[in-house]
Amino acid sequence: MEVTIKEICDNIKLAREMSMLGNYESAQVYYEGTIQMLNRFIFTLNEPLRKNKWQQVQRKIVDEYDHVKEISNTLLTFTLDTNIDLPFGRKVTRDEPVKDISEYNSIVDTDPDVWPAPIPAEHGFSNRNGPTKAKSQNSSRRSDSKTKTISRVASSNQTRKLEPIRRNNRKDVERPSSSKGEKVDLGKFEKEIREVEAVDKPEQEEEKKFECHGMERDLVDVLERDIVQKNPNIKWDDIADLAEAKRLLEEAVVLPMWMPDYFKGIRRPWKGVLMVGPPGTGKTMLAKAVATECGTTFFNVSSSTLTSKYRGESEKMVRLLFEMARFYAPSTIFIDEIDSLCSRRGSESEHEASRRVKSELLVQMDGITANNDEPGKVVMVLAATNFPWDIDEALRRRLEKRIYIPLPTQEGREALLKINLREVKLDPDVNIPAIARHLDGYSGADITNVCRDASMMSMRRKIYGLRPDQIRQLPKEELDLPVTRRDFEEAIVKNNKSVSREDLDKYDKWMNEFGSS
Ligand code: ADP
Numbered sequence: 001m002e003v004t005i006k007e008i009c010d011n012i013k014l015a016r017e018m019s020m021l022g023n024y025e026s027a028q029v030y031y032e033g034t035i036q037m038l039n040r041f042i043f044t045l046n047e048p049l050r051k052n053k054w055q056q057v058q059r060k061i062v063d064e065y066d067h068v069k070e071i072s073n074t075l076l077t078f079t080l081d082t083n084i085d086l087p088f089g090r091k092v093t094r095d096e097p098v099k100d101i102s103e104y105n106s107i108v109d110t111d112p113d114v115w116p117a118p119i120p121a122e123h124g125f126s127n128r129n130g131p132t133k134a135k136s137q138n139s140s141r142r143s144d145s146k147t148k149t150i151s152r153v154a155s156s157n158q159t160r161k162l163e164p165i166r167r168n169n170r171k172d173v174e175r176p177s178s179s180k181g182e183k184v185d186l187g188k189f190e191k192e193i194r195e196v197e198a199v200d201k202p203e204q205e206e207e208k209k210f211e212c213h214g215m216e217r218d219l220v221d222v223l224e225r226d227i228v229q230k231n232p233n234i235k236w237d238d239i240a241d242l243a244e245a246k247r248l249l250e251e252a253v254v255l256p257m258w259m260p261d262y263f264k265g266i267r268r269p270w271k272g273v274l275m276v277g278p279p280g281t282g283k284t285m286l287a288k289a290v291a292t293e294c295g296t297t298f299f300n301v302s303s304s305t306l307t308s309k310y311r312g313e314s315e316k317m318v319r320l321l322f323e324m325a326r327f328y329a330p331s332t333i334f335i336d337e338i339d340s341l342c343s344r345r346g347s348e349s350e351h352e353a354s355r356r357v358k359s360e361l362l363v364q365m366d367g368i369t370a371n372n373d374e375p376g377k378v379v380m381v382l383a384a385t386n387f388p389w390d391i392d393e394a395l396r397r398r399l400e401k402r403i404y405i406p407l408p409t410q411e412g413r414e415a416l417l418k419i420n421l422r423e424v425k426l427d428p429d430v431n432i433p434a435i436a437r438h439l440d441g442y443s444g445a446d447i448t449n450v451c452r453d454a455s456m457m458s459m460r461r462k463i464y465g466l467r468p469d470q471i472r473q474l475p476k477e478e479l480d481l482p483v484t485r486r487d488f489e490e491a492i493v494k495n496n497k498s499v500s501r502e503d504l505d506k507y508d509k510w511m512n513e514f515g516s517s
Pocket of ligand 1: 242285
């Protein structure tokens with residue numbers, strides 16, 4: 001069936017409308033539908049320029065969709081296990097997560113004194129005070145902070161705009177009071193929201209800011225905007241399996257940050273740690289977890305970005321990156337796709353740029369060792385590659401610790417399936433261990449794709465052949481059916497594993513020669 005541009009527009013309009021109304025579940029269905037339509041549409045295009053433009057559109061839509069999923073997931077963490085005290089002595093008793101914002105609003109909308117649920121602050125703020133350290137969920141310092149900020153949807157525009165409303169002390173909060181002059185108390189629910197806000201929100205107290213002047217100011221701005229990740233918020237427990245990798249990273253990166261005095265002299269931390277393994281096995285997640293668990297400032301760099309995006313300024317960028325990391329120490333610098341610094345692919349000039357960036361990187365990594373003796377100033381370099389054999393000797397020598405991140409085991413695959421399927425209903429005929437056995441050889445990312453596909457099979461069947469207006473009229477319950485064994489079977493047939501036996505042999509061989517554990 002041919003897809004028309006109008007159908008795509010209608011669908012995305014609906015997806016956005018649903019998001020603006022806070023009906024995130026339906027919005028997600030429409031986003032999925034739009035992405036599928038775009039896939040089919042792009043497939044029919046032959047002209048490269050046009051195809052490219054539409055691919056860009058699709059990427060934007062995928063970003064929006066991810067954003068909506070994020071909001072929806074955050075909402076699911078707000079558990080209304082409380083007896084919410086409504087004014088006039090009324091109570092709402094719930095012990096389930098809030099599904100979407102309208103659900104919470106429907107509880108509180110009955111009374112004008114109760115404020116609508118705030119949107120998590122992450123979506124409304126940019127950190128203007130420079131990078132913040134990655135913090136664990138329960139940072140008590142933050143919840144003590146005097147000034148609280150709540151964000152609220154301020155515009156019905158398609159682009160979500162959030163209006164920050166500053167509130168000083170809780171006592172001073174000006175809120176609409178009820179006709180009887182009673183105070184509104186959302187009790188534990190409000191506290192939970194404040195805690196979530198506190199995690200995503202920059203510290204209120206003035207933070208030190210990396211200063212520099214002239215031309216470099218622009219580069220520092222780019223680094224702060226693109227490279228510094230404020231709160232990766234991935235914990236060890238979010239990562240399935242990989243117990244050995246977690247242990248090694250803990251020893252190589254986390255402990256030296258916690259006990260800098262012990263890791264001195266012969267026990268000095270490794271100059272750099274390299275994670276090697278097939279794509280989609282969780283290397284980036286591990287790096288983020290390291291930053292979260294250590295509470296370090298996290299610099300997330302991809303080497304291809306360094307060599308291509310800032311042409312001509314790349315070495316300066318690397319120098320500033322390390323200067324900033326030292327300034328905001330303790331820091332973790334994560335360099336993804338580090339092999340691309342050594343690769344000989346592309347034009348001569350591209351190769352030249354990579355070579356210069358690599359030389360600067362080597363100099364900076366050597367510098368780290370001297371600086372890491374200063375207490376509290378530890379900077380760790382963590383790198384990842386899917387192509388370790390492309391890394392030359394000079395760089396390999398600096399990446400002293402080399403850890404293999406393997407494909408998931410049976411146990412890991414089961415855990416991955418459970419993590420991925422947390423939010424969907426499962427039919428009783430779904431047997432997780434049996435599916436995990438079928439997925440032998442699949443990477444974590446492959447398994448995520450299978451789950452995503454399986455969870456949408458019933459919706460696809462339902463909307464197949466329907467017009468957008470008919471799709472719109474489908475009740476939510478008809479789309480949100482439990483995922484069945486058949487859905488998984490179809491999804492597995494559609495999604496092949498991405499790593500071949502030959503690739504695995506290559507990793508084995510390289511690790512035997514250069515690996516350490
Ligand atoms: P890599 O950096 O090795 O290419 P990523 O860390 O980017 O892989 O993982 C890609 C995606 O695969 C993640 O976003 C996650 O959904 C999934 N994934 C892979 N491995 C794991 C794992 N061990 N635990 C949980 N999710 C995983």
